[in-house]
Each structure stands twice: as C-alpha cells, then as structure tokens.
Amino acid sequence: MVESVVCLKQVFDVSKITIDTDTNKPILTGVPRKISDFDKNALEEAVKLKEAHGGSVKTVTIGETEKLTENLREALAIGSDISYALEDKLFENLDSFGTASVLAGAIKKLEKYDLVICGEASIDNYAGQVGVQLAEILGVPVATYVKKVTQDGNKIKVERALGLVTEEVELELPAVVTVTKEINEPRLPNLMQIMGASSKPIETWSASDIGLGEGELGADAHKMTTVDVKGVTMERKRQVYQDDDVDKGIEEIAGVLLKGGFVGGA
Amino acid sequence: MADGEGVLVFSESNEIAFELLAKGRELADAVNGPLMAASFGAASAENAAKLSHYGADKIFTVADSKLDTFIVENYTDALEAVISTANPKIVMIGQTKQGGELAPRLAARLKTGCAVGCTKFELTGEGNLQIERIVMGGNATAVEVFNTVPQVATVLPKTFEPMQPDESRTGESVAVDADIKDVAKAVLKSETGECANVRLEDAAVIISGGRGFKKKEDFELIKGLASALNGEMGCSRPIAADLKWLSEDHWVGLSGHKVKPKLYIACGISGQIQHLAGMRDSNIIIAINKDPDAPIFNAVDYGLVGDIYQIIPKLTEELKKG
Numbered sequence: 303m304v305e306s307v308v309c310l311k312q313v314f315d316v317s318k319i320t321i322d323t324d325t326n327k328p329i330l331t332g333v334p335r336k337i338s339d340f341d342k343n344a345l346e347e348a349v350k351l352k353e354a355h356g357g358s359v360k361t362v363t364i365g366e367t368e369k370l371t372e373n374l375r376e377a378l379a380i381g382s383d384i385s386y387a388l389e390d391k392l393f394e395n396l397d398s399f400g401t402a403s404v405l406a407g408a409i410k411k412l413e414k415y416d417l418v419i420c421g422e423a424s425i426d427n428y429a430g431q432v433g434v435q436l437a438e439i440l441g442v443p444v445a446t447y448v449k450k451v452t453q454d455g456n457k458i459k460v461e462r463a464l465g466l467v468t469e470e471v472e473l474e475l476p477a478v479v480t481v482t483k484e485i486n487e488p489r490l491p492n493l494m495q496i497m498g499a500s501s502k503p504i505e506t507w508s509a510s511d512i513g514l515g516e517g518e519l520g521a522d523a524h525k526m527t528t529v530d531v532k533g534v535t536m537e538r539k540r541q542v543y544q545d546d547d548v549d550k551g552i553e554e555i556a557g558v559l560l561k562g563g564f565v566g567g568a
Numbered sequence: 569m570a571d572g573e574g575v576l577v578f579s580e581s582n583e584i585a586f587e588l589l590a591k592g593r594e595l596a597d598a599v600n601g602p603l604m605a606a607s608f609g610a611a612s613a614e615n616a617a618k619l620s621h622y623g624a625d626k627i628f629t630v631a632d633s634k635l636d637t638f639i640v641e642n643y644t645d646a647l648e649a650v651i652s653t654a655n656p657k658i659v660m661i662g663q664t665k666q667g668g669e670l671a672p673r674l675a676a677r678l679k680t681g682c683a684v685g686c687t688k689f690e691l692t693g694e695g696n697l698q699i700e701r702i703v704m705g706g707n708a709t710a711v712e713v714f715n716t717v718p719q720v721a722t723v724l725p726k727t728f729e730p731m732q733p734d735e736s737r738t739g740e741s742v743a744v745d746a747d748i749k750d751v752a753k754a755v756l757k758s759e760t761g762e763c764a765n766v767r768l769e770d771a772a773v774i775i776s777g778g779r780g781f782k783k784k785e786d787f788e789l790i791k792g793l794a795s796a797l798n799g800e801m802g803c804s805r806p807i808a809a810d811l812k813w814l815s816e817d818h819w820v821g822l823s824g825h826k827v828k829p830k831l832y833i834a835c836g837i838s839g840q841i842q843h844l845a846g847m848r849d850s851n852i853i854i855a856i857n858k859d860p861d862a863p864i865f866n867a868v869d870y871g872l873v874g875d876i877y878q879i880i881p882k883l884t885e886e887l888k889k890g
Contacts, residue, residue, distance in 0.1 A: 316705025316841050317863060328708045399676055425841070427703050428822050429684045431672035434640070438676035443641060443753035446669050459756070463809065464665045466816050468759050474752035482823075484809050525681030530711040531703065536848060542871035544860055552879065555854060555870050556886035562852070564773060564797050564831055565887050 304357040304453055304475075305416045306348035308382065309405050309436070311338040312365050312373055313426040321533030328533050337373050340421025342380075342488040343481050347451060348419050349381030350486065355453055357416070361385045362408045364393050364401065367506045378499035379491035385502075390509040392519040397526045400519055402435035407512035409440065416475040417458065422447055422482050430480065437478035444478045445471050449485050572657035572717045574601025577624070578647060578670075579662030580608075580638055582615060586730035588660045588723055589623040591689060593731065595658060599695050602626055605739075606650045608635040608643065613741070620739030623731050627741050628654055634748045637758075640669045641751040647674050649746030656718050658697050663722035675720045682720040683712055687727065697721060706822075706845030724826060726769040766800050766817045773799030773831045774847075776820055779806050780836015780857060780876050784813040789880040790835060796887045797831065804837045821846035836876045839864025856880065 314333045322329050337345075348359045359382045363370055367387040374385040388408055396404065409415055418440070420433035430446065437444035450461035462469040463482055473479075491499070509515055517523060543551025559565060575592040579585040585605060596603040605624035607615040612629035619627050628650040634642050647670065651659065661671045663685050675682030687709075688700035697719040703710045768774060775794040777787055787801070794801050801818055808819035820827055822842040832850035836857060837843060844867050847853070855864040856872045856879050865871045872879050 314704070316707060319704055319707040321707065328704055397681060398672065399679070399681070402676060422823070426705055428705070428842070428845075429672075429701075430668055431675075431682060431684060434669050434672040435676035438644070438673045443751055444669070444673070445753070446640075447665055466761050466763050468761060469755055470757040472754045472756055477753070482809070483805070525675070525679070525716045526683065526712050526714055528710050528712050529698070532709045532711070534702070534706060534708055534848075536867055538853065538867060539869040540866065540871070541869065542860070542865050542873060544873035548872055548874050548879065549882070551870070551872050552883050552886055555872070556883060556889075558852075558870065559797065559831070559887060560890065562831070565890065 304351045304355050305414050306351060306357065306359050307409050307412065307415045307418045308341070308345045308348045308359060308361045309418065309420045309432065310341045310345065310361050310363045310373070310377060311421075311424045312336070312363060312370055313338045313424055316426050321535050323535070326533045326535075328531065335369060335373065337377065338421055338424040338426070340423065340425070340481065340483055342421075343483055343485050344419040344421050345377055345380055345382065346486045346488040347481055348417075349489075351417070351451065351453060352381065358383050360412065362388060362405055364388045364396070364404055367504065371504065374504050375499050376491070378502040378504070379495040380489060383502065385504045387504060387506045388512070389506050392509045392514070392516065395524075395528070396519065397524055398429060398431035399435055399525050400523070402432045402439055403518060404509075404512065404514065405432065406436050406439040407514050408507060409436070411507070411512050418476070418478040420478065420480045422480045433478055433480040440476070440478065442476045442478060443473050444480075445473055446480045448479045448481045451479065451481075451485070572655050574599065574604060574656050575658045575660060576604045576606060576651065576654050576656035576718075577660045578606045579664070580666050581662055581664060582618060584662035584664065584725050585619060586622040586733075587725065587728045588662060589619065590731045591723070591728040592660055593623050595689060595691065595697075598691055599657065601657065604628065604654050604656060606630070606647060608646050609633070610636050616739070616741045618733075620737050621733040621735050623737070624739045626654070627739050628744050629741060630744050630746045632746060632748050637755055638666045639751060639753065639755065640666070640673055641753065642748050643670050644673045644677055645748045646746045648677055649744050651678070651718060653742070653744050657695070659718045659720045661720065661722045663724045667722055671720050671722045678718065680716040680718055680720060681714045684722040685724055686721045687724075689721070702845060705841040706848060762815045763817055764815050768800060768802055768817070768820060768825045768827045771800040771827065771829050773797045774802040774820065774827055774829045774850075775799045775833045775835065776802035776804065776837060777807060777835050778804035778837030781807075784811070786877070787813060789876070793833065793835075793880055793884045796884050799831070802827070804840070804843050834864055835880060837864055838862045839867060
C-alpha cells in the first residue's frame with residue numbers, strides 16, 4: 303500500500319507564449335493552461351504504484367478552482383482518487399518557499415501520506431525548488447531526478463539520473479521524490495475514465511483550511527520579489543528552404559559557413 | 569532583516585567553486601565584505617588551500633566523514649553550520665544536480681529566498697542581491713530581488729571565468745563543527761556512465777541530432793558533418809536520456825547542457841522549448857527537419873525542410889568541396 307500525493311502545477315503552455323513587441327512583455331492572455339509536463343510523469347508513477355501495491359493517489363494544485371477544473375478532471379481521469387484545489391488570494395505571486403509552504407500545509411492536513419511525488423521541475427520556471435523545499439518543510443528525506451521507483455514495505459528504492467552518474471538510493475517513507483520524464487510514459491485516459499472522473503471529488507481548501515495566513519504568506523513574508531519580467535525575443539533570419547528550394551538552400555548555407563570560416567582551419 | 573556580511577561560495581565541484589569565486593570577489597568588494605568559501609568531507613583541508621588561491625579570504629571546512637558522499641540533507645546541515653559561523657549576506661552555490669538540490673533545501677531551512685540558475689547578479693541601492701533568470705520556458709527573463717538574508721542563489725557552470733590562481737595567496741581556514749543528523753536515506757550505489765569527455769559549453773560548433781534519426785549508427789551522419797565543421801556532436805533529450813545513443817555530456821537543453829556556440833546545427837530535432845532554451849544563445853542556428861511546422865524553424869537563421877538522411881550528406885559534401 304502506498305498513499306501517494308502528487309503535486310501538480312498548472313502552467314501556461316509556454317510554447318504558445320508570444321512577446322508584445324511594444325512593451326517587451328510576454329502575452330499571456332488567451333494562452334492555454336495545462337498540467338506541467340513532468341508533473342504528468344509524477345501522476346503516472348503514483349497511479350502505477352497504486353495499481354501494483356494498492357493505496358491511493360491524491361493530487362494537490364495551487365490556483366483558482368474554476369481555472370483548474372478541466373486540468374484536475376484530467377488528473378482524476380488518469381487515476382487520481384481526489385484532487386485538492388488550493389485557492390486563496392494569499393496564494394497569488396508566491397515564491398518557491400511560499401509555494402512549498404502551501405503544498406506542505408495541504409499535505410499535513412491529509413490523514414496520511416507515504417510518498418509525495420513531484421516533477422523534476424516545472425516546464426515554465428524550470429527551477430526544481432519546490433519538491434526539495436517541501437521535503438525540508440515536511441522534515442522528510444528527498445530524492446530528485448528519479449527515473450525508477452521500487453517499493454519495498456515502508457521503504458522505496460530509487461534510481462537517480464544525475465548527469466553522467468546514476469545513483470541508487472534507499473529512502474524510508476514518508477519521503478519526497480521528484481521524477482524525470484524518462485521514468486514512464488504518461489497514459490492518455492480513455493473515454494470511460496474521462497466519464498468516471500466526473501464523479502470523483504475536487505475539493506477546495508483556502509489558506510485558513512491549511513492553517514496558514516498573512517503572517518506566513520502575505521507580501522511581507524515573501525522572501526523574494528519579482529520586480530520585472532522582460533520578454534526574450536529571438537532575432538533570427540528564419541530563412542527556411544523547402545521543396546524545390548532545398549538544394550539551393552544547401553548551397554547557400556554551405557556558402558555562409560564557408561564565408562564564416564567554419565570549414566577548414568584547426 | 570538580520571544583517572549578513574560578505575559572500576559565501578560553495579560547490580561540490582572545485583572547478584565551479586573557482587568560477588563562483590570570481591563573481592563573488594566582485595560582489596564582496598562592492599559590499600565591503602569578505603569573500604568566503606566552504607568545503608566539506610575528507611578533501612576539505614586540501615581544497616581550502618586551492619580555494620584561497622582562487623580568491624577566497626576565508627575558508628570554512630567541515631571534515632565529517634558523513635560528508636564524503638553528497639547527501640543533500642547532510643550537506644544542508646553542514647552548510648547551515650557554516651552560515652551560522654560565517655554570517656554571509658550572499659550565498660552562491662554552483663547549479664549542478666547536487667547544488668540545485670542543496671540551495672533550495674538550505675533556503676527552506678533558513679526560511680530565506682533562493683533563486684536558481686541565475687544569469688545576472690547585481691546589487692540594489694540597499695545592497696540586496698538582484699538576479700535575473702530565465703522563466704516561461706525561455707520566453708522571458710525575470711528580475712528578482714531578495715527580501716531576506718542570507719540571499720541564496722545558484723549559478724550555472726561556465727557563467728563566470730575563474731580568476732588566475734595565485735599560489736602565494738593564503739586564506740584563513742576555519743574548521744567548523746557541524747551536527748550532521750542521521751537521515752532516513754542511504755546511497756546504495758553510484759555508477760559513473762560512459763563519458764565522451766565532450767565539453768559542449770566550450771564548443772564553437774555543435775551539430776546535434778534528435779529523434780529524426782532511426783538508429784544509433786545513423787549518427788555517423790552527424791559525425792561526418794561535425795568533422796567537416798570541426799564541431800562537437802550534441803543531441804536532444806531522448807537521444808541521451810532515453811535511448812542512450814550518446815552519453816549525457818552530449819545532451820543540449822535546460823536539463824542537459826546550456827550552450828552558446830558560434831554555430832549550432834539541429835538535425836531531426838523538433839525543437840521542444842527545453843531544447844531551444846538550451847541553445848538559443850548560439851550565434852548562428854541552422855535546422856534540418858522534415859516537418860515544416862516544427863517549432864525549431866521559429867528559432868533558426870537558416871532552415872532546410874526535408875529528409876535528414878539526404879540533406880546532411882549533401883551539405884557535408886558541399887562543405888568539403890570548399
């Protein structure tokens with residue numbers, strides 16, 4: 303039996319973000335929201351553990367319930383038993399420590415948990431801080447970049463992908479792991495599962511529900527403040543050759559490279 | 569806000585610590601504080617001398633044998649002990665897989681701010697650290713300022729050039745007693761995989777291959793083009809992490825290696841945002857891909873839509889003709 307909690311982050315689909323050339327700010331209006339890619343691997347792993355050993359899968363997500371519903375239904379269809387939407391004015395513009403504090407508050411409120419699973423990092427910020435901070439706040443061990451999990455009683459054995467090094471680590475539960483994209487192939491829910499998800503619960507918890515308030519999460523408690531977000535535009539020629547132009551393109555590109563001194567020499 | 573003084577640098581890799589010391593020196597001088605470093609485990613005494621050659625005024629060592637292997641919980645205990653002795657205002661940590669774990673855990677322990685993968689370091693009028701880092705999948709740069717002390721920030725390898733080592737420099741070495749607690753976790757095995765010793769961060773030309781290749785042997789095409797251009801071979805995430813056709817040191821991307829060569833050629837790579845964020849600072853970008861709608865073509869100077877198996881040999885031939 304493994305009681306798993308999966309932290310899901312809702313992110314803007316970063317591949318659809320454009321930059322306003324006048325203000326040099328990213329345009330987020332109309333950009334679809336989705337569950338961050340590696341968090342889906344986290345969910346898949348939790349569902350697989352449940353299928354193999356029994357137990358349960360819960361998910362926790364910060365955001366507005368209304369905007370989260372579609373993504374949380376998807377998580378329920380994939381195999382989560384219950385999804386918690388953590389919604390409060392105080393949860394807006396949190397830094398990573400604030401985010402970890404909120405998730406930890408929600409997890410502590412759950413009756414029991416063995417394993418918290420997060421993605422290795424979010425697809426938008428790619429910081430990888432929250433899982434680790436969550437472990438510190440919960441006072442449990444952590445293993446990051448996990449590409450394999452095996453459960454053995456009240457312990458898990460994991461394989462970590464650390465660049466050139468692969469590490470095998472044993473952790474006593476409860477513990478936090480963050481997983482890589484390679485750990486599994488997230489399933490696509492079938493129609494039955496999608497329909498079944500509508501009867502599964504989505505519960506909303508506020509700051510006071512999880513025992514946090516202005517003192518922990520208010521602006522004065524923020525450890526960091528974002529003072530500006532500047533759009534990054536790529537100034538590229540975007541000269542793309544296709545069909546009958548490809549051979550001409552090869553010649554022209556070869557010419558550019560020869561002229562640029564890339565051929566020959568040392 | 570409790571005041572701290574100076575800059576403390578840590579990386580489990582000496583090479584990266586030396587790079588951090590170069591930027592740390594600037595920041596420490598700007599705040600009129602000391603430049604400090606920490607080193608842990610059996611080699612810490614030996615490392616202390618080296619760190620002083622690269623600019624550290626003061627080196628804090630914790631020789632506990634529990635620190636001979638990197639276990640983040642143990643390293644957090646050690647660094648916490650160093651910080652309570654050294655009282656730095658700024659803590660710079662090398663952004664490796666290990667450092668990326670240590671920095672946030674430490675910051676959560678100290679209930680202070682942490683920013684990872686910082687690309688720019690400045691001081692505000694009040695002497696607080698202000699950093700920049702890439703957000704929104706590479707579409708934007710966030711400027712963030714710290715409100716608490718110490719101010720923990722991680723730096724990607726190769727962001728700063730180390731200073732020239734000066735063996736006549738001697739820093740003050742301070743042994744710190746740290747209470748390294750037992751942790752419900754054990755490293756059972758650690759295996760170092762195959763490595764081609766490629767340093768993509770230093771490469772002037774990189775030719776990368778992705779999922780457009782049908783089998784490992786076909787990377788000979790990449791090799792041929794790379795050799796014509798005196799370049800290194802790179803690859804996208806699935807090739808290194810999933811299929812393991814090339815060793816991890818070839819992996820270009822946010823979770824692999826962030827590169828900025830003069831010339832980057834992406835072959836059979838669709839251009840996932842994480843790959844783009846790892847190579848977007850390249851001077852010239854060229855892509856070859858069969859799908860005209862592949863996102864990679866938004867990021868290129870020159871693109872060729874078609875079969876990599878036909879185009880790469882043609883391009884290689886054309887270059888050899890001179």
